[in-house]
Amino acid sequence: MGRAPCCDKTSVKRGPWSPEEDELLRSYVHNHGTGGNWIALPHKAGLNRCGKSCRLRWLNYLRPDIKHGGYTEQEDRIICSLYNSIGSRWSIIASKLPGRTDNDVKNYWNTKLKKKAISMHHQQQQEYYHQQQQHSSGGRGRRGAAVVTPRAAAPRSQQCASSMQPSPASASDACSFGAMYPSPSTTLQAAAPVLARYDGTAPAPVPPPRGQQQASALAEFSPAPATAISGTWAGGLPLDDMFLPELLGDSEFPPGGDFFGTGFAPLLLQDRAAASLQELSACYFPNAQAEMWAAADHHLHVKAPQAGLCHSLT
DNA sequence: AATCAGCTCAACCGCGAAAGG
DNA sequence: ACCTTTCGCGGTTGAGCTGAT
Secondary structure, eight states: OOOOOSSOTTTSBOSSOOHHHHHHHHHHHHHHOOTTOTTTHHHHHTOOBOHHHHHHHIIIIISTTOOOSOOOHHHHHHHHHHHHHHOSOHHHHHHTSTTOOHHHHHHHIIIIIHHHHHHHHHHHHHHHHHHHHHHHHTSOOSTTOOOOOHHHHHHHHHHHGGGOOSOHHHHHHHHHHHHHSOOHHHHTGGGOTTOOOOOSSSOOOOOOOHHHHHHHHHHTTOSOHHHHHTTBOGGGOBGGGGSOGGGTOGGGSOTTOOTTOTTOOSSOGGGHHHHHHHHHHHHHOGGGHHHHHHHHHHHHOOOOOOTTTTGGGO
């Protein structure tokens, strides 16, 4: 059986839109609006198209004030940070970027930004690994502390693969960003009391309906994007305080300095790499997450991530 | 010049949520 | 309360483009 199609696909035109079709749709919406019914719109507009196709064309291409390409570094950072925090909720992310559509942001992430993130994460891991090697060769490290190398971690993740649906690639996509870019929900824990500690044994909070979920997740991202872009974001924090220095260069983040500002320093710089690995590991080993975050909190004052860090694993 | 591989992005697909009867 | 219709979203596809060989 299956779901009935939204329209008769054999009788409607598909594929790329012609300039004439664009003009028909544009002028119809301009004169009449969408009428709240996309299914009926193509017939009224004289278009031999599926309603969904019309909606998509309008929202992603014909709508006024749409921007294509030319993403700024600022936008990159917003996308990265939001992706880290709420995952692939492209419509929400796009809503924070004036003129951008969810499809556009999604494409941009999948084709460009993701690669950038992954390469940066690998670089970060390597640096951490080298640091650990130097540390252990120059003296004994922390008693009982095992140095986790990517090489060593891989087989374990494969062991877990049977109980974890997503591929390592998809997991690393999300987790690499979790590790790289502290989300506002991580860096702004003091300003986000809604964060519940993940203790692994407590019953998971009942997720609110999707709309409310989005709203609560977004509560951390007010005020509006225009304000954010002008230089400040939630709680009046300077935008740059909400992102790790990878995209900015070290000069803006003095080494060892408390660049998150007083009261917003869950990730101390000297332990950042460790926290990153911990976060990454937690993605691969969800059952060990409670212990890790408990330890992390004790050592690093790190809160467990809210939904979104390892969204690809859920 | 021809072929191939990789990339981009518009468009499609199918699902869940919301709305309305 | 249930069913149907429509909307909105995220994942995926594939045509067209570009650069390398």
